[in-house]
Amino acid sequence: MSYRPCGNYHQYYKQDHAWWQTKFVWGKMILLFIAVFYLFPQFAGMYLISIANVVGYTILSAMGVQLLIGYCGQVTLGHAAFLAMGAYTCTLLMLQLHIPYPIAMVMGGIVGGLWSVLFGLPSARVKGFYLIMTTMAAQFLTVEFFITQYVSQIGGRGVAFSIPPGAVKIGPWMIKDDKDVYYLMVILVVLLTVIMANLVRSKIGRAWIAIRDNDIAAETMGVNIVLYKLLAFFVAGFFGGIAGAFWVTSLAAVSPEHFHFGWSLWLVGVILIGGVGSIHGTIFGALFMTLIPEGLKFLIFVLTQNPVFVDIMPFLPLLLEKFLFVKEAAFGLAIALFLIYEPNGISYRWWQIKNYFNLWPFSY
Amino acid sequence: MEIFLQLLITGILVGSIYALVALGWTLIYKCSGVLNLAMGELTLIGAYVCLTFYHWGIPFVLALFFTLVIGFILGILTEIIFLRPMVGEPHLAVIMVTVGLAFFFKGLVMLIWGTDTVVFSPPVFPIQPVFLGKVVVGQVFLWAFVASIILLVAFVSFFKFTKWGLSMQATADDEMAALSLGVNAKVVYALAWAIAFMAAGVGGTLLGNINGLNISVGYLGLLVLPAVVLGGLNSIPGAIVGGLVIGILQNLADGYLSRFTPGGVKEVFPFAVMVIVLLFKPYGLWGWVRIERV
Amino acid sequence: MRIKMVIAISFILCFFSSLALSQEVRVGALQDTTGATSDVGKDEALGVREATQYFNDTGGINGKRIRLFQYDYGYRVPEAITTYKRFRDYDKVVMVLGWGTGDTEALSPTINADKMPYLSSSFSGHLCDPKKTPYNFVYGTDYSTNARGAITYWFEEVWKKDPKWKELRDKGTKPKFVCFIDTASPYATAPIKAIKDQATILGFDIGPDQNVSLFALDTKSQVIAAKGFGANLVWHGNTTMSVSAAVKDASALGLGADHIVNNWGFDENLPKLGGPAAEGVIGLLGCALFIDEYPAKSRVIEYAKKLNPGIPLENRLIRTVQGWVKVGMAVEAMKKADKAGKLNGPGIKDAFETFKDWPGLKEYGGQLVTLTPTDHRYSSIVRVARVIKGKPQTIGEIDMKAKFPDRWAGWLGW
Structure with a gap:
């Protein structure tokens, strides 16, 4: 539900479905684009850019989860498995077969999607908690077993694949430092967001939402639920694969530890905190879940490494690990309390704030 | 054959501990519909609390009893602080709260007790192995098995024969009907968490007695999930059988299948079995089949 | 404010x-x-x-x-x-x-x-x-030289001399050798190729690797499998926590083999965690104990x-x-x-x-x-120690370069 300023009316359905409906929104979005593409990379330091990359990666990975949980109602706790398939496919193709990065990335996406469909197959029969368990099994079977024990042993020993600097390039554009990764990340995020937003407002998206709201009712309305569920799994897996293949660029090496069960849970946390069933939510959630721990970590590093503090209180560096544990506990507590006191996520609060300003001063 | 028997018996003995923890898990699910991903951390807390008491010089049985008391209190507190406000919220949000709790508890455990392996010293159970025919079994395992069986019997009879047990069963069956008959649902939920904490605590203590205690005991919390799914999420006998089956499968798989793979079978085999069972029996072996109407 | x-x-x-x-x-x-x-x-x-x-x-x-x-x-x-x-x-x-x-x-x-x-x-x-x-x-x-040195030392000083192995030695059986490693950990798998090569040189009978996680507390099934193979010597490639668990399980299940531990699994903590089960365990040291x-x-x-x-x-x-x-x-x-x-x-x-x-x-x-x-x-010097009376004590050093001068150069990068 959004309110337009007075004097704005729509003559065509097309206008009604437009993303940016007023000049003001256009201006806002253009400013945002300038900020994201020019101002931020120009003026932020390397450290901030590397954090921005993590945020972008989280957005990319959580997008598929948002699709599955938020739009299709299929809960997944194993999304890291699909990221892993994408990342490993991409890396293997690049390092072993010397396929150019963009093609390897798309292949990674496709493999991630197919892998996701494989573990989505039980969704035809099971649902609810039993489906959660199946996707969890996908996580353990894929990452802990298939990838750790087989895939990552390809090409000599070692669990981590090293990616020599300069191996990743798109045409003449060599992706070598965090700034290049940042540009690639922004392009991918915009692209995926556009695809996602278009999907959910099309026939496919409506079918997904029908399944989410009540799958039996959707079936009686003529929605082929098995097909659409599997399609959702494929698209989510594809997004995941792309995210995994993207993350390879910013790493010196890819190892199964990048895709452990905690990361799957993390992604679900991202969309829950951001807001389920909202593309904005994915972005807000990713910001929250990356910036809070990063801020805590920054604080810890300042406290334990900075000479001023260390000279005054020489015991501080020794407390480093204690601080790290406190950080973990505090973060867990933050998630729990956030969900207790703001169960609709940040995007709901955002919507409220926006409406407050739109309707100010008479909000009734 | 001897190896088979050895693996089988080891599996049953370890499985009995899994069964105990799985029982606690099922209880929470049955009574309040919460899929608890913090179960592993509950076992950790219980185990470390017991270890601390034991190292203060309190006899083991008494330490275990105190652990139960602490578990009871912590369970009720957790329910009141974190889970009660979530009643009626979407299931997924509740699951995520338990994930947050898992982080929280794990951070606390590491903060208080560190990440090193600690052992019960002096050892609670004698370390000389016992021979059952040709099969060698560590005494710890035998005692753990006995303790699990005693506790399983105690818990099951609590459900069958006490007022609170019956009201828990009633709430699990139909919350509305139970409420209308005067069952206090709040107490029942709190009780479910308390019992889960207690069961997990004992399970963790027993595991910790085998070879020592570190953060990896919390992995048990994930292993419990295939166990309960195998049995059917809301079946108490299912949880017990599921726990035993997972223990046996793990050991047999490692004994016989690991030579065909580079490794890792022991950890993932329960999950593979779980997926296969789900394909044929979508509600586990004894779970309730839900009939949905529009 | x-x-x-x-x-x-x-x-x-x-x-x-x-x-x-x-x-x-x-x-x-x-x-x-x-x-x-x-x-x-x-x-x-x-x-x-x-x-x-x-x-x-x-x-x-x-x-x-x-x-x-x-x-x-x-x-x-x-x-x-x-x-x-x-x-x-x-x-x-x-x-x-x-x-x-x-x-x-x-x-x-x-x-x-x-x-x-x-x-x-x-x-x-x-x-x-x-x-x-x-x-x-x-x-x-390096791990590979260490591992080669350790099993060479064991073969020459323990297998050929210790009364424990007299019966088997006199029968002329080959020593049976098993590795306990976390197959997913590069640390644990680093010396495995080298140690198996060395075991072949020394004429050991090599059994299947047993996967023991770095965090492992329960290693029963791995020990049972090693027992089924009849292992005489076990290489532990992990760190102290899981090594102590494996050693304890080995003693609880009556494996009866000798143990050799890589240097990050062998320190003052091993006897503390392993108790009597750690007695006699051989390990590698990089420098002096504290x-x-x-x-x-x-x-x-x-x-x-x-x-x-x-x-x-x-x-x-x-x-x-x-x-x-x-x-x-x-x-x-x-x-x-x-x-x-x-x-x-x-x-x-x-x-x-x-x-x-x-x-x-x-x-x-x-x-x-x-x-x-x-x-x-x-x-190229490998320092071997053993837990004696609950304390790791150096028992010998072996110079691999002097012992295998023709092979030493070829072992670079294993």
């Missing part, structure tokens, strides 16, 4: 202070104090910090203070990568003291491109071939007491001494590089490669160090 002011001022102070100190040498250290190898990593982190303090108190790098950045990475490769980037881009360090095998091997192409000397606590043989990894250095006898007698002992203990008074001395391990060895070697290289006027990546690398029978580590019970531009193996 006042609190906010204090916070704001202290933040400003931080930033200025980091600008103010320019005459300093920045060194990054990756430590694991919370992860899978924290059982050994925590103590090493303390040792590194204490040793750095000592070298700063005695003049630093020719008068320049060493500024140490110690970060915990929880033994996770992803965290190691981000932390390394932080060292490189944000802290601007001249060299890195690394930790695990997985992360060191994963990072090695990157540090190569960045020309960043990397002295790691992983003694993986794969890091010792300068043709592939020119910027990687280790501060102990409780041993060695020339630098008083210094090590003085700094342990001074900087970490909260930790009782009886809880300190050989890892502290290893921390000193690590820092000592890095400082020596940096001093040399600084004298040559090239205190930067390539300069430090060249300085390392001029080490010839450097005796600096003898103070800590280490070996004479020789590094050349073609061979980064620190030494």
Whole structure:
């Protein structure tokens, strides 16, 4: 539900479905684009850019989860498995077969999607908690077993694949430092967001939402639920694969530890905190879940490494690990309390704030 | 054959501990519909609390009893602080709260007790192995098995024969009907968490007695999930059988299948079995089949 | 309000202070104090910090203070990568003291491109071939040489002499050999190829590897499988936690084999955790134990007491001494590089490669160090110890270069 300023009316359905409906929104979005593409990379330091990359990666990975949980109602706790398939496919193709990065990335996406469909197959029969368990099994079977024990042993020993600097390039554009990764990340995020937003407002998206709201009712309305569920799994897996293949660029090496069960849970946390069933939510959630721990970590590093503090209180560096544990506990507590006191996520609060300003001063 | 028997018996003995923890898990699910991903951390807390008491010089049985008391209190507190406000919220949000709790508890455990392996010293159970025919079994395992069986019997009879047990069963069956008959649902939920904490605590203590205690005991919390799914999420006998089956499968798989793979079978085999069972029996072996109407 | 002011001022102070100190040498250290190898990593982190303090108190790098950045990475490769980037881009360090095998091997192409000397606590043989990894250095006898030496020692001193094996020996059976390793951990798998090669040379009967996780507490099924094979000798490739669990299970299930433990699984903690089951376990040592007698002992203990008074001395391990060895070697290289006027990546690398029978580590019970531009193996001497009466004691040294002179050169980079 959004309110337009007075004097704005729509003559065509097309206008009604437009993303940016007023000049003001256009201006806002253009400013945002300038900020994201020019101002931020120009003026932020390397450290901030590397954090921005993590945020972008989280957005990319959580997008598929948002699709599955938020739009299709299929809960997944194993999304890291699909990221892993994408990342490993991409890396293997690049390092072993010397396929150019963009093609390897798309292949990674496709493999991630197919892998996701494989573990989505039980969704035809099971649902609810039993489906959660199946996707969890996908996580353990894929990452802990298939990838750790087989895939990552390809090409000599070692669990981590090293990616020599300069191996990743798109045409003449060599992706070598965090700034290049940042540009690639922004392009991918915009692209995926556009695809996602278009999907959910099309026939496919409506079918997904029908399944989410009540799958039996959707079936009686003529929605082929098995097909659409599997399609959702494929698209989510594809997004995941792309995210995994993207993350390879910013790493010196890819190892199964990048895709452990905690990361799957993390992604679900991202969309829950951001807001389920909202593309904005994915972005807000990713910001929250990356910036809070990063801020805590920054604080810890300042406290334990900075000479001023260390000279005054020489015991501080020794407390480093204690601080790290406190950080973990505090973060867990933050998630729990956030969900207790703001169960609709940040995007709901955002919507409220926006409406407050739109309707100010008479909000009734 | 001897190896088979050895693996089988080891599996049953370890499985009995899994069964105990799985029982606690099922209880929470049955009574309040919460899929608890913090179960592993509950076992950790219980185990470390017991270890601390034991190292203060309190006899083991008494330490275990105190652990139960602490578990009871912590369970009720957790329910009141974190889970009660979530009643009626979407299931997924509740699951995520338990994930947050898992982080929280794990951070606390590491903060208080560190990440090193600690052992019960002096050892609670004698370390000389016992021979059952040709099969060698560590005494710890035998005692753990006995303790699990005693506790399983105690818990099951609590459900069958006490007022609170019956009201828990009633709430699990139909919350509305139970409420209308005067069952206090709040107490029942709190009780479910308390019992889960207690069961997990004992399970963790027993595991910790085998070879020592570190953060990896919390992995048990994930292993419990295939166990309960195998049995059917809301079946108490299912949880017990599921726990035993997972223990046996793990050991047999490692004994016989690991030579065909580079490794890792022991950890993932329960999950593979779980997926296969789900394909044929979508509600586990004894779970309730839900009939949905529009 | 006042609190906010204090916070704001202290933040400003931080930033200025980091600008103010320019005459300093920045060194990054990756430590694991919370992860899978924290059982050994925590103590090493303390040792590194204490040793750095000592070298700063005695003049630093020719008068320049060493500024140490110690970060915990929880033994996770992803965290190691981000932390390394932080060292490189944000802290601007001249060299890195690394930790695990997985992360060191994963990072090695990157540090190569960045020309960043990397002295790691992983003694993986794969890091010792300068043709592939020119910027990687280790501060102990590499795992592969160690593993070869240990089983050679066992074969010659125990299998051929010990009355325990007399019956089998007289029957002429081959010793049966099994590895207990975390197959997913590069640290554990690093020496496996070499050890199997050596076992073939010595004529052992090699059984299937048993996968034991670094965190393992229950290793029954693995021990049963080894028992089914009839193992006489078990190689433990993990760290102390899981080694002690495996040794205990082996004793509980009556395996009856001898155990050899890699150097990060063998320290004062093993008898503490393993109890009587750890008696007689053979292991590898890189330097002196904390409780041993060695020339630098008083210094090590003085700094342990001074900087970490909260930790009782009886809880300190050989890892502290290893921390000193690590820092000592890095400082020596940096001093040399600084004298040559090239205190930067390539300069430090060249300085390392001029080490010839450097005796600096003898103070800590280490070996004479020789590094050349073609061979980064620190030494060829393998030091074997055994748990006797609940305490690890050195029982012998074996020089692999002298023993297998024709094969030694070919073992580079295994």
